[in-house]
Amino acid sequence: MNEPTTPAEASPTVAAHAARTLSTRRIILLSIAGVLVVALVATLLVFRPWEGRAEARPAPIPKSQTQVEPALGECTAPPEGDGSSPGLAPAAADDAFGGWEQRLNDTAATTRFSASEDVREGLTSLSLTSGTGAQPPVPERFEQSVPVTTGETLTVAFSSKAATAGSQVSIVLGPNAVAKRLAIPDGAEWADTSVSYTVPRGMASLSVAIEITSLQGEVLIDGLTVQRNGTELLVNGGFEDTSAVLSIDNATLLFDGAPDSRDLNVRTRVAAATTIAWCVSGGETEYGGVSTFEDGLVQVPVEYSDPGLYTVKISMHHAGQLVERSATFGVVPPRNGVPSGIGIAAHFQGGVARMTNAPATLAMLGADSVRFEVPWQRIEKEPGVYTYPQYIDQVMGAYETAGMSVLTVPAYYNPLYDQGKTPSTDRGLQGYSAYTGALLSKYPASGGLTEIYNEYDHIFNTGACGTTPDCYMRMLVPAAAAAKATNPAATVYGPSTAGMQVRFDWLAPFIAQGGLDHVDVLTFHPYTQPEGPTLLDSQLQELNGMIAAAKPGVDVPISFTEMGWATVDGWVSRDEQAAYTAQTAPIALKAGVDSIYWFTLADTGSDRSNYEASFGFFETASTFTPNTYQPKISAIALAVSQRMLGGATFSAEENWGEGVKAYTFTTADGRTITAAWAPDAPASVAVEDLPDGKVLDMNGRQVDAEDSLDIGEAPVYLVHND
Known part of the structure; x- marks a missing residue:
C-alpha cells in the first residue's frame, strides 16, 4: 500500500463523518416494573442530581438499549430559549470541517479556519483570518477532491464576503497547470458567484481548493457547490459539519486504567451555557445524563471497565435546531510493558x-x-x-x-x-x-x-x-x-x-x-x-x-x-x-x-x-x-x-478437535496461553477435555462455558491455571 504524499498538486483524501461501526452488544434486561422505571426516570429528569460535574458524577443507570433511549428522550436535550443563536465564542484554534483538509506545507500555517455565524444560509460559514498576524509565506489551501468525467460541464457556485479590501483568496479548480481560479471579490455584503467549468482532458478527479495567498481582516465563504446536472459532488460545501458547535477533544479514544480516571471531554464554542443530553452504550448496562457546559466543557464519564467497543451519543439544541452526534470509543486491558513486536x-x-x-x-x-x-x-x-x-x-x-x-x-x-x-x-x-x-x-x-x-x-x-x-x-x-x-x-x-x-x-x-x-x-x-x-x-x-x-x-x-x-x-x-x-x-x-x-x-x-x-x-x-x-x-x-x-514464545500446536486451530504459548511473565479458533466452520469443544483455566474472547471479556466451549473464526484465549 502506498503512502499518500503531497507533490505540487496532490489529490487530498476526502474526510467525512465516521461510517457506521458494527459492534457486538450484550444487553442484560433488568426485571424492573414498568411503573417504577418511569417514576425513577421522571424523578431523575426533574431533580437532575447529576448536574454540576464537579460536585457529583452521574451513576450508571442500568437499562437495556430499548429502555435507555426513551428514558432520556432518546438522548435529546431540551430546546434552549426561543431558538435564537447565543453566538459562538472566538476561536482559539482551527475548527474542523467535514470533507475538507488543510494542505500540509513545509512551514506552519498562518491561516485560521473557523466557523462563523455570519452566514449566507444555514448555521455556519467558513471564516478565514490570520491566526498569527502574519501573511502566508506560501499559498495555503483548504481542499478536497471530487470524482469527475473528462469533458463534462459542471456548475460551480459560492457566496463570499470580504469587508476589508486587499485579500487574495481564490476558489481553485484543478491542478496548477490547468487551474481555473475564481477570486473572492471585496465587499462588505454577501456576494454570489456562479460559473460553468469544463473538466480538462484526462482528469478523473477534480481538486477543489480554497487558496489563501494573503489576508486582510476576515474573509467568509458559504454555500460552495460543485454540481453535475443539479447533483452535488462536493462534501460539506456549506460548512455546516464543523467541530465548533459540538465535539469531543480527547487525544485518544482508547482507555485503560481505573474507571474514575477516564472522561470524554465534550466541547462547544457556543458562548451561552448550553445543556446536552448524553448516553453511553455497549456494555451490560447503559447510562446517561443531562449536563450543562461550563466554560465550554462537559466531561462524560467512562464507567465501563470491561474491554470492548462502546458508543456515546450526544445531542443539544443550537439556534433552534437539534444537533446529534455519536462516536465510538474503546476500553482495553491495562498495558503490560512487554515488547510487543x-x-x-x-x-x-x-x-x-x-x-x-x-x-x-x-x-x-x-x-x-x-x-x-x-x-x-x-x-x-x-x-x-x-x-x-x-x-x-x-x-x-x-x-x-x-x-x-x-x-x-x-x-x-x-x-x-x-x-x-x-x-x-x-x-x-x-x-x-x-x-x-x-x-x-x-x-x-x-x-x-x-x-x-x-x-x-x-x-x-x-x-x-x-x-x-x-x-x-x-x-x-x-x-x-x-x-x-x-x-x-x-x-x-x-x-x-x-x-x-x-x-x-x-x-x-x-x-x-x-x-x-x-x-x-x-x-x-x-x-x-x-x-x-x-x-x-x-x-x-x-x-x-x-x-x-x-x-x-x-x-x-x-x-x-x-x-x-x-x-x-x-x-x-x-x-x-x-x-x-x-x-x-x-x-x-x-x-x-x-x-x-x-x-x-x-x-x-x-x-x-x-x-x-x-x-x-x-x-x-x-x-x-x-x-x-x-x-x-x-x-x-x-x-x-x-x-x-x-x-510470547510458541510451545505447541494442540489437538482441540477437527477444524480447530489451537496454539499454545509461554508469555514473557511465565503464563501459559492457548489461542484457538475455527477458520472454516464453527466448532464445539468439551470443557472437560481442556486444561483448567479462564477463557477470554477476542475482545478480552470472560467467556462462561460450562459443558462446552463454542469456537468460531473469532479467536478465544485460554489462560491456563499453571
Whole structure:
C-alpha cells in the first residue's frame, strides 16, 4: 500500500463523518416494573442530581438499549430559549470541517479556519483570518477532491464576503497547470458567484481548493457547490459539519486504567451555557445524563471497565435546531510493558493534531513502533540539500517523546532524478542512497530503522529498470551501505514485496542473489484478503526452510511491514477484520515472525467501496473527534491480542478437535496461553477435555462455558491455571 504524499498538486483524501461501526452488544434486561422505571426516570429528569460535574458524577443507570433511549428522550436535550443563536465564542484554534483538509506545507500555517455565524444560509460559514498576524509565506489551501468525467460541464457556485479590501483568496479548480481560479471579490455584503467549468482532458478527479495567498481582516465563504446536472459532488460545501458547535477533544479514544480516571471531554464554542443530553452504550448496562457546559466543557464519564467497543451519543439544541452526534470509543486491558513486536503503518495525513496525538493511541494498542513512507520529493528540492517540512519534524518528535521507534521508508521518487520516476540510473540510485542516509541522520532518536523502498515489485515502481529482484538489488546494495555508513547500528529492512501472500516467485531469486546479505530484516506484505490468514501457516514454514538453506545457522528476522484487511461492503466486514487480526498473531509467532506493522492506523475516506481507503483500525477522520480517530472493533482485538501474546514464545500446536486451530504459548511473565479458533466452520469443544483455566474472547471479556466451549473464526484465549 502506498503512502499518500503531497507533490505540487496532490489529490487530498476526502474526510467525512465516521461510517457506521458494527459492534457486538450484550444487553442484560433488568426485571424492573414498568411503573417504577418511569417514576425513577421522571424523578431523575426533574431533580437532575447529576448536574454540576464537579460536585457529583452521574451513576450508571442500568437499562437495556430499548429502555435507555426513551428514558432520556432518546438522548435529546431540551430546546434552549426561543431558538435564537447565543453566538459562538472566538476561536482559539482551527475548527474542523467535514470533507475538507488543510494542505500540509513545509512551514506552519498562518491561516485560521473557523466557523462563523455570519452566514449566507444555514448555521455556519467558513471564516478565514490570520491566526498569527502574519501573511502566508506560501499559498495555503483548504481542499478536497471530487470524482469527475473528462469533458463534462459542471456548475460551480459560492457566496463570499470580504469587508476589508486587499485579500487574495481564490476558489481553485484543478491542478496548477490547468487551474481555473475564481477570486473572492471585496465587499462588505454577501456576494454570489456562479460559473460553468469544463473538466480538462484526462482528469478523473477534480481538486477543489480554497487558496489563501494573503489576508486582510476576515474573509467568509458559504454555500460552495460543485454540481453535475443539479447533483452535488462536493462534501460539506456549506460548512455546516464543523467541530465548533459540538465535539469531543480527547487525544485518544482508547482507555485503560481505573474507571474514575477516564472522561470524554465534550466541547462547544457556543458562548451561552448550553445543556446536552448524553448516553453511553455497549456494555451490560447503559447510562446517561443531562449536563450543562461550563466554560465550554462537559466531561462524560467512562464507567465501563470491561474491554470492548462502546458508543456515546450526544445531542443539544443550537439556534433552534437539534444537533446529534455519536462516536465510538474503546476500553482495553491495562498495558503490560512487554515488547510487543507490533507496529502500525501510518500516513502523514489527517491533520497535525491527529498525527501528533497518535502515539497515545498506539501506546494503548500496545504498539512500540510506527512505519512512515517519507516523501523524497518534499525534502530534496535542490540536489544534495535536504529541507524537512515542519509537520514531519513535529510528527517524528511526537514519537521520539513517546519512546517509540520509527521505521522510515524513503519513498518514492524525486523530479531531480530520472524524470521523477523510481530511480534506476546510476545518478538516480546514488541520489536515493544519499537520501536514505540523510533520513537516518536527521532523526537519530527514531531507532535507526529504514526500509529500502515500498513494494518495489508492484505498481509503485515506475522505473525504467523494472520490478525484478535484479533491479531491486541495484537499489538495495548502495542504499543499505549508505544507511550503515550513516549509522553503523542501523537496521535495514527489505525487500518489502507486495501481497498477495508470500511471493516465493520473487523472494526465491532475491535470496539466491544474496539479498539476505544486505538486509537485517526480511520484509514482505502477505495480504490474504478477503480470506483469513490461516493459509500463511504452511507458507511461513516453507519460507523458514528456504532461509535456513541459504543462511544455515544464521537468525534472519522476518517482519510483515504491512498486513491487514479492508473493511469494504461485500468483501470483509468489521467483525471479520477483527477476527483475522487476532488470528494472525499466533500464526506469525509460531513461525518466529519478529514484528508486524499493521496497515493502517485509520481509514482515509468514507467511501465504503474504496479498498485502499478502508484498511484502518480506526474510522476516517470526523469533525466530532477533531484530535483523534474513532476505533473499530479491530482496534480492541489488536490490543487484546498484544496483552495475551506480546513477547510470547510458541510451545505447541494442540489437538482441540477437527477444524480447530489451537496454539499454545509461554508469555514473557511465565503464563501459559492457548489461542484457538475455527477458520472454516464453527466448532464445539468439551470443557472437560481442556486444561483448567479462564477463557477470554477476542475482545478480552470472560467467556462462561460450562459443558462446552463454542469456537468460531473469532479467536478465544485460554489462560491456563499453571
